[in-house]
Amino acid sequence: MATTTSRSLITPLNSPIQYPNCRNPFSTAKPITRSHSIHIHARGSGSNDAIELQKLMQNSPYEFSSRDTLPSLPRPLTSARLSNLAAEGSRLRVAYQGVRGAYSESAAEKAYPNCEAVPCEQFDTAFQAVEKWLVDRAVLPIENSLGGSIHRNYDLLLRHRLHIVGEVKLSIRHCLLASPGVKIENLKRVLSHPQALAQCENTLTKFGLVREAVDDTAGAAKHVALHGFYDVGAVASFNAAKIYGLDVLAQDIQDDADNVTRFLMLAREPIIPGTDKPFKTSIVFSLEEGPGFLFKALAVFAMRNINLTKIESRPLPKQALQTSDDNAMCFPKYFPYLFYVDFEASMADQRAQNALGHLKEFATFMRVLGSYPADIGLP
């Protein structure tokens, strides 16, 4: 598979282009970039609160009247105004990676109906946006039923200190998109997110298309629309086709009709685990090297009849654990792998507490990433 990074591929729009069937897809909020999240810290003068305050000030007959030279003073809040503001303020800001029309945006909206979905350039940016209070939550993909794990997000879960507060499963139905009037036989290349390309491997091979990886599916669609390519298509959602005014040349091109991506909902604070509904818990740990250690680790769950839903191992860069960690015990000099495990029990369940207590006896490092309600609905 040919790979190029989207940085070089996706160029910003600098000329106004008219797109059929869509309002103005390019006038949406600018995605949060790394520099935003580095330079903007906690909710300050640009925060919702400050903006609300400004709006309030603008409504005041005193502050902005031309006759008036009084210093700008906000009007006192009335109880009616307060409840309006509370209702408006309750709209969660949820970061996702990609641009409008990305599957991650749909996942964010499924996880938090009525939220304000905030596009971010990279996964890392979405983590940072939550940490720096620019947004309230992040919704990020972690695994797909065809393509497997999204390794980058496993690594970022460890590097950052956010908590998993929920999961959401989304059915992923890919389309082959192209500029209006272009036919499949005109296409030579196709752009998309690497996961999406992997999920459509058979179909793309059948069409003889050269694959090029970009940051997200909708970004690929946007790029094709911006350049009006004749021989380059995009793999993206039906929604992305509508937003960017592209033709849908083929639908449901994923290699298996049941193509589901699981997304994690991340927050600065953990939720209080319950037992009133099915809960899952995600942990990460490392072990000493030697025969039987992993077997022993998994046995702490098996002997308590706790079902594991996922196990992922990731190489551990040494410096990754050199920060102080509340749950960390002693770090061995050399342990090249981390194990990420999801199991079906709440941390409020005594069995889970016993299992983790047992695991801690011989794990060299362990952290609970979150205990959260399982998504048992239809994807």
Ligand SMILES: O=C(O)C(=O)C[C@]1(C(=O)O)C=C[C@@H](O)C=C1
């Ligand atoms: O590119 C997008 O639209 C995304 O939301 C990213 C992503 C992923 O990272 O797996 C999400 C769901 C699909 O599995 C394909 C791509």
